[in-house]
Amino acid sequence: MNSSKRIPGHRFLHAPGPTRVPDEVMHAMSFQPMDLADPRMMPIIMSCENGLKRLLQTRDADVFMYAANGHGAWEAAIVNLVAPGQTVLIPGTGHFSESWAVESEALGCKVIRTPWSEGYPIDANAVAEVLRADTRHEIVAVFVVHTDTASGLTSDLRALRAAIDATGHPALFVVDVVASLGAAPFAMDEIRANVVVGASQKGLMCPPGVGFVAVDSIAMAIAGGNHAPRYYWDWGRRKSDLPYRKFCGTAPQNLLMGLEVALGLIFHEGLEQVFARHRLLADAVHAAVAGWSEGGALQFFGRVPEARSVSVTTVQMGPGIDPEPMRTIARERFQVAVAGGLGPLAGRVFRIGHLGDMNPAMILG
Numbered sequence: 001m002n003s004s005k006r007i008p009g010h011r012f013l014h015a016p017g018p019t020r021v022p023d024e025v026m027h028a029m030s031f032q033p034m035d036l037a038d039p040r041m042m043p044i045i046m047s048c049e050n051g052l053k054r055l056l057q058t059r060d061a062d063v064f065m066y067a068a069n070g071h072g073a074w075e076a077a078i079v080n081l082v083a084p085g086q087t088v089l090i091p092g093t094g095h096f097s098e099s100w101a102v103e104s105e106a107l108g109c110k111v112i113r114t115p116w117s118e119g120y121p122i123d124a125n126a127v128a129e130v131l132r133a134d135t136r137h138e139i140v141a142v143f144v145v146h147t148d149t150a151s152g153l154t155s156d157l158r159a160l161r162a163a164i165d166a167t168g169h170p171a172l173f174v175v176d177v178v179a180s181l182g183a184a185p186f187a188m189d190e191i192r193a194n195v196v197v198g199a200s201q202k203g204l205m206c207p208p209g210v211g212f213v214a215v216d217s218i219a220m221a222i223a224g225g226n227h228a229p230r231y232y233w234d235w236g237r238r239k240s241d242l243p244y245r246k247f248c249g250t251a252p253q254n255l256l257m258g259l260e261v262a263l264g265l266i267f268h269e270g271l272e273q274v275f276a277r278h279r280l281l282a283d284a285v286h287a288a289v290a291g292w293s294e295g296g297a298l299q300f301f302g303r304v305p306e307a308r309s310v311s312v313t314t315v316q317m318g319p320g321i322d323p324e325p326m327r328t329i330a331r332e333r334f335q336v337a338v339a340g341g342l343g344p345l346a347g348r349v350f351r352i353g354h355l356g357d358m359n360p361a362m363i364l365g
Helices: 021-027 039-058 070-081 095-106 124-133 158-168 215-226 253-269 271-297 324-332 360-364
Strands: 011-012 061-068 086-090 110-113 139-145 172-176 193-198 210-215 298-300 312-317 336-339 347-353
Touching: 011 347, 021 061, 021 253, 039 061, 039 086, 039 193, 039 210, 061 070, 070 139, 070 172, 070 347, 086 095, 086 124, 095 312, 095 324, 110 124, 124 158, 124 172, 139 158, 139 253, 158 172, 158 336, 172 215, 210 253, 253 271, 271 298, 271 312, 271 360, 324 336
Parallel strands: 011 336, 086 110, 086 139, 139 172, 172 193
Antiparallel strands: 061 210, 193 210, 298 312, 312 347, 336 347
16 A cells, blocks of 8 residues: 555545445454364354344345355355356346356356346346246246446346246246345345345445355255356355354454444344435435536436435446546545446446445535
8 A cells, every 4th residue: 555645534435345344343353363163253153144144134044155255156156056058047237247147157157138228227027028938947047136336226126026926937036135235125035035145345344255145945955956066165065063164164254253243233223224324325425416417417327216226326427528537536635435437337437335334424525
């Protein structure tokens, strides 16, 4: 880190991940690691597993945590559920649905994509159309990104579950909640998601490094019969009461210490209060962007107001306007870090993260 020049005051992090880490979480991670067999470690692991189940609103799903980011958790879902040569459906929702598709193809899967219209969430009708056409039921799973961090769009999971049900297709419903968990309501059991994929560095207010999946009994049975090569990601190997088996070796102990405290902060505030706070902050940012857009130099990327996420707002610049100089000035002169565009949106948008450990005064800053 360049220490030649220090600007006084607090540096504001308004990226949609990594997000600001609360002081309590930072302090929890400062403890010395333990021996692998130390009996104090297991209660921390169990607290994290049970806390994630509570936040995901699932009673019976198994939770598996990895020393990984969200892409690692994606890979865990792919290799446990889909053998090379089998097919998955990945509805288009922007950069991250396409990234999941490319990763699936790299692992030998066949991928069917539904088209994505820029500025719009997933089209549930398009999903139903593909599933109805699959009369041989070759599609093993539907991989859905709940909130695409690049586009700032949140898709309607209930509509997608209903679309799958309406076709009578047996495909698994696999949901990525990396950018939505801890910011927006989510109920795994209620929407009958078979697998949920998440990570630590966004609404969970922790540093990057813990990816996780929650797996119901249907998905576990399919994984058990899937002979795709895997070791580190294998749910069967990790389903154990022994810490070193749960993590296929050494657990990311300090990250788990932080995650335990972060989940405690969420539950201490109360889930409804957490969701209401995120809604308030998102509404404030949306109101600001609506005001800024009156000059014509920028506009919301999301064309459907109700699909604009409570986690991140993606702002599209006018033709010929580069958002990068603005981001540099905001970061270097004013100590406010906002995110740029990813994939096809690079150089076209900037993104304001408003999730995690945020309050109204920080948003005003």
